[in-house]
Amino acid sequence: VELAEKIKALAPRSMARVFYQTSGSEANDTQVKFAWYYQNALGRPKKKKIISRMKGYHGVTIVAASMTGLPYNHRDWDLPVPGILHARAPHHWKEAVPGEDEAAFTRRLAEEFDALVLAEGPETIAAFIAEPVMGAGGVLMPPKAYFDKVNAILAKYDTRFIADEVICGFRRTSN
Numbered sequence: 001v002e003l004a005e006k007i008k009a010l011a012p013r014s015m016a017r018v019f020y021q022t023s024g025s026e027a028n029d030t031q032v033k034f035a036w037y038y039q040n041a042l043g044r045p046k047k048k049k050i051i052s053r054m055k056g057y058h059g060v061t062i063v064a065a066s067m068t069g070l071p072y073n074h075r076d077w078d079l080p081v082p083g084i085l086h087a088r089a090p091h092h093w094k095e096a097v098p099g100e101d102e103a104a105f106t107r108r109l110a111e112e113f114d115a116l117v118l119a120e121g122p123e124t125i126a127a128f129i130a131e132p133v134m135g136a137g138g139v140l141m142p143p144k145a146y147f148d149k150v151n152a153i154l155a156k157y158d159t160r161f162i163a164d165e166v167i168c169g170f171r172r173t174s175n
Contacts (some may be wrong), residue, residue: 024166025059028129031162032063035127038160048083049120051113051128055089057136058129058164067129070136085120087113089134090142102143110149122157129162 004018021027032050039047052058054069065073066080069089074080088095088109096105117125128150134140154161 023059024164025061025064028058028064028067028162028164029061031129031164032067032127035160035162039126044123046124047126049085049124050083050126051085051087051116053089053130053134054086055091055137055140056129056131056134056164058131068136085116085125087116087128089137089140090146091134091137091140092143103145106143106145106149109146110153113150114153117153117157117159122159125157125159127160127162128154129164131164131166135166 004020007018008015019030021030035050036048039045050067052067052069056067056069057073058064058067060068060073062079062081063084065077066084068074069086080086090106090109092100092102092105095109096102100108130147130150132142132147134142151161153159
């Protein structure tokens with residue numbers, strides 16, 4: 001109880017509860033269950049899909065590994081499971097087209113993200129999970145405006161954001 005109170009005091013926004021898990025994989029599976037429960041509680045039983053990012057790492061349980069955007073975590077395991085989608089990684093150095101500065105790259109990623117949501121149907125997307133700083137391919141920082149643009153899209157479609165905080169703790173995202 002004392003540790004939970006300390007964690008709540010350190011969190012960037014007010015938290016009502018701390019829910020302990022034994023691993024990051026289990027924590028991410030639980031985040032998905034909470035997202036599904038939340039949508040069910042609001043009477044939106046079809047809003048269940050989860051968007052993750054390519055090159056992101058979220059764990060090795062079935063749902064967490066499905067959200068992981070690393071092909072070797074999917075190959076030979078029949079993953080990802082249905083309902084898990086992947087967006088482009090915000091890695092400007094490797095993913096930008098020639099001559100594309102970070103601002104243009106960020107706009108393009110936001111447009112692709114919005115198009116993914118629209119193609120799947122906003123009424124089917126429960127949440128987006130992302131590491132604020134990606135760690136599977138190095139310590140990869142997204143462009144400065146990336147999360148602002150993605151959060152605006154999530155707000156437009158009433159979609160939850162799950163921050164898989166591993167590298168930096170509570171100090172990177174605004175949502």
